[in-house]
Amino acid sequence: MNRRDLLKTAACLSVLPASVRAQAPAFKRVRPGEPGWPTEAKWQELNKAVGGQLTAVRSPLEACKGADAATCDAIFKQFKNPYFIRDNVALTQTTGWAEAWTSQPSAYAVDARNSADVAAAVNFARENKLRLAVRGGGHSYQGTSNAPDSLLIRTRPMDSIEMHDAFVAKGCSDAPLPAVSLGSGNIWLKAYAAVTKTGRYVQGGGCCTVGVAGLIQSGGFGSFSKNFGMAAASLLEAEIVTADGEIRIANNCTNRDLFWALKGGGGGSFGVVTRITLKTHPLPNFLGGAFGNIKASSPEAYKRLIAQFMAFYRDKLFNPNWGESVRFRRDNVLDIEMVFQGLDMATAQATWKPFIDWVSASPNDYAWTTPLMAIAAPAHFFWDAAFLKQNIPTAIRSDDRPGAPADAIYWAGNVGEAGWYLHNYESAWLPQSLIDSANQAKLVDALYEASRKWSLQLHFNKGLAGAPPEAIAAARDTATNPAVLDAFALAIVSASGAPAFAGIAGHEPDLAKAKIEAAAVSASLAEVTKLAPDNGAYVSESSYFQKGWQSAYWGSNYGRLRVVKQKYDPDGLFFVHNGVGSDDWSPDGFTRRA
Numbered sequence: 355m356n357r358r359d360l361l362k363t364a365a366c367l368s369v370l371p372a373s374v375r376a377q378a379p380a381f382k383r384v385r386p387g388e389p390g391w392p393t394e395a396k397w398q399e400l401n402k403a404v405g406g407q408l409t410a411v412r413s414p415l416e417a418c419k420g421a422d423a424a425t426c427d428a429i430f431k432q433f434k435n436p437y438f439i440r441d442n443v444a445l446t447q448t449t450g451w452a453e454a455w456t457s458q459p460s461a462y463a464v465d466a467r468n469s470a471d472v473a474a475a476v477n478f479a480r481e482n483k484l485r486l487a488v489r490g491g492g493h494s495y496q497g498t499s500n501a502p503d504s505l506l507i508r509t510r511p512m513d514s515i516e517m518h519d520a521f522v523a524k525g526c527s528d529a530p531l532p533a534v535s536l537g538s539g540n541i542w543l544k545a546y547a548a549v550t551k552t553g554r555y556v557q558g559g560g561c562c563t564v565g566v567a568g569l570i571q572s573g574g575f576g577s578f579s580k581n582f583g584m585a586a587a588s589l590l591e592a593e594i595v596t597a598d599g600e601i602r603i604a605n606n607c608t609n610r611d612l613f614w615a616l617k618g619g620g621g622g623s624f625g626v627v628t629r630i631t632l633k634t635h636p637l638p639n640f641l642g643g644a645f646g647n648i649k650a651s652s653p654e655a656y657k658r659l660i661a662q663f664m665a666f667y668r669d670k671l672f673n674p675n676w677g678e679s680v681r682f683r684r685d686n687v688l689d690i691e692m693v694f695q696g697l698d699m700a701t702a703q704a705t706w707k708p709f710i711d712w713v714s715a716s717p718n719d720y721a722w723t724t725p726l727m728a729i730a731a732p733a734h735f736f737w738d739a740a741f742l743k744q745n746i747p748t749a750i751r752s753d754d755r756p757g758a759p760a761d762a763i764y765w766a767g768n769v770g771e772a773g774w775y776l777h778n779y780e781s782a783w784l785p786q787s788l789i790d791s792a793n794q795a796k797l798v799d800a801l802y803e804a805s806r807k808w809s810l811q812l813h814f815n816k817g818l819a820g821a822p823p824e825a826i827a828a829a830r831d832t833a834t835n836p837a838v839l840d841a842f843a844l845a846i847v848s849a850s851g852a853p854a855f856a857g858i859a860g861h862e863p864d865l866a867k868a869k870i871e872a873a874a875v876s877a878s879l880a881e882v883t884k885l886a887p888d889n890g891a892y893v894s895e896s897s898y899f900q901k902g903w904q905s906a907y908w909g910s911n912y913g914r915l916r917v918v919k920q921k922y923d924p925d926g927l928f929f930v931h932n933g934v935g936s937d938d939w940s941p942d943g944f945t946r947r948a
């Protein structure tokens with residue numbers, strides 16, 4: 355039996371996690387003010403070791419204390435600018451989640467310039483029994499990149515981008531591949547803009563400001579994943595600092611087990627990734643989108659609309675050309691926000707014609723609140739800030755602070771998520787058998803019933819059924835729940851409020867409303883999960899309270915991930931909520947259970 359088979363066998367032994375747990379003694383990390391918390395002199399030693407990159411973290415919200423309402427309101431207004439949040443070491447892109455977590459600053463933060471800075475911070479945290487937090491783009495819904503009383507490592511300064519014509523991973527003798535190396539402080543907008551300029555494409559996430567390493571460790575889906583596959587499946591190599599402070603290379607030939615775990619095993623659990631190298635793909639000629647909104651005049655007409663759309667999706671859009679999402683709303687509106695690659699505009703428009711004709715043939719039942727528009731652009735313009743500003747200014751927003759770089763843009767569609775306070779967020783993969791005509795009626799019933807409780811979205815690009823076989827094969831070699839391979843879509847239901855913090859007058863979360871909405875979200879998703887129980891959820895877009903999260907996120911891969919965790923981080927230095935191995939720890943990650 356080779357090592358790989360051995361690991362797979364271990365993964366199947368459900369006793370493994372328990373036995374790992376049984377060996378670990380109880381352990382407590384220290385908080386500020388407690389015995390063992392590093393002295394000022396020790397912090398200064400760390401500061402010296404990281405070239406002055408250590409800061410004592412102060413929240414900008416401290417200005418709200420005792421300030422007039424207008425001063426505080428001005429800070430909160432900035433929460434709608436993801437670049438403002440990104441620039442502030444005390445803040446995260448989600449401000450909190452009702453009854454779950456509130457974004458809180460760390461005690462200290464290191465803005466790491468390179469892997470040596472990261473190693474110094476990792477060693478300092480381990481030696482001083484500190485709670486360590488790691489932040490890339492700060493987009494965790496589950497609050498996994500902030501922790502009060504912790505030392506934070508931010509990867510932000512590591513923003514190099516290097517294109518390769520012929521990359522071979524270290525220690526491998528595979529055929530060279532076109533690739534891009536990204537410092538882990540990059541966000542996807544920068545990566546897309548740089549790579550598409552060279553006539554290549556890299557598969558990342560949909561949102562411009564998501565961090566590259568956080569997304570890869572999530573598995574990661576972008577608008578065009580129905581063709582190019584999961585983002586993690588394109589990973590060729592990572593540089594990572596593990597809990598022992600070693601700077602390691604992980605690829606298919608070196609630290610292979612760790613390499614596999616980084617592909618979807620969840621961020622913040624295995625070490626601090628400092629650089630990733632991803633395979634690039636030929637850039638399609640055109641990328642585009644099809645957007646529109648239809649309102650039905652009655653619930654019955656709405657149900658017929660759902661049926662018509664799902665049949666249309668199955669026949670015309672269930673293929674590598676089409677991705678992104680639709681939303682079934684409680685007010686009998688269908689929102690269409692689809693994207694396409696590899697088609698020209700005329701072909702995309704022709705694809706939608708039968709559906710448009712069907713809707714338009716029943717003016718008493720349906721009205722286009724926004725007529726469907728399919729537009730395309732040469733692919734190299736898709737993330738080009740100057741082009742977007744000039745040609746489709748309504749699709750984007752810009753960092754509006756004085757002196758902000760001209761290319762600091764983000765999709766208008768993501769404004770709602772900037773700074774939001776979550777009431778609930780749940781997801782579930784839906785198997786492709788549900789779109790067979792034999793199952794169509796029950797799927798339509800479920801979608802309709804779900805929409806009565808709360809608006810539900812189908813993200814077609816976050817399920818790989820319908821993708822090319824090579825994209826599915828590559829995803830099979832990731833840690834993500836294998837349910838993704840056969841899913842035609844990820845169903846997502848969410849509810850949120852404006853940016854909020856407890857204790858700040860005028861900006862408190864509305865917990866009563868959150869409770870009602872959280873229940874409605876769960877009820878909505880339950881209508882579709884009835885058809886496919888226990889089919890898994892996407893680790894980075896799922897409930898903070900996810901039941902059976904180990905199997906929901908990773909399915910049969912969880913045991914194997916525990917083995918990797920035990921090997922590279924036996925003492926649990928890296929802890930995140932519902933991350934691999936977190937089941938050994940108290941919810942705040944400060945106390946390991948005996």
Ligand SMILES: Cc1cc2nc3c(=O)[nH]c(=O)nc-3n(C[C@H](O)[C@H](O)[C@H](O)COP(=O)(O)OP(=O)(O)OC[C@H]3O[C@@H](n4cnc5c(N)ncnc54)[C@H](O)[C@@H]3O)c2cc1C
Nearest residue numbers: 490491492493494498499560561565567568575621622627
């Ligand atoms: C507005 C928005 C849009 C999104 N859109 C998409 C989408 O289109 N597709 C998709 O798949 N997901 C999407 N997500 C989910 C997103 O991919 C994940 O939340 C991802 O983990 C965020 O990475 P980050 O670096 O931005 O966040 P962070 O909060 O900084 O990090 C997320 C997790 O990864 C860890 N981490 C970050 N960097 C490193 C590193 N260098 N080394 C080790 N651990 C690290 C953190 O500790 C944390 O646990 C979206 C989220 C938001 C808020």
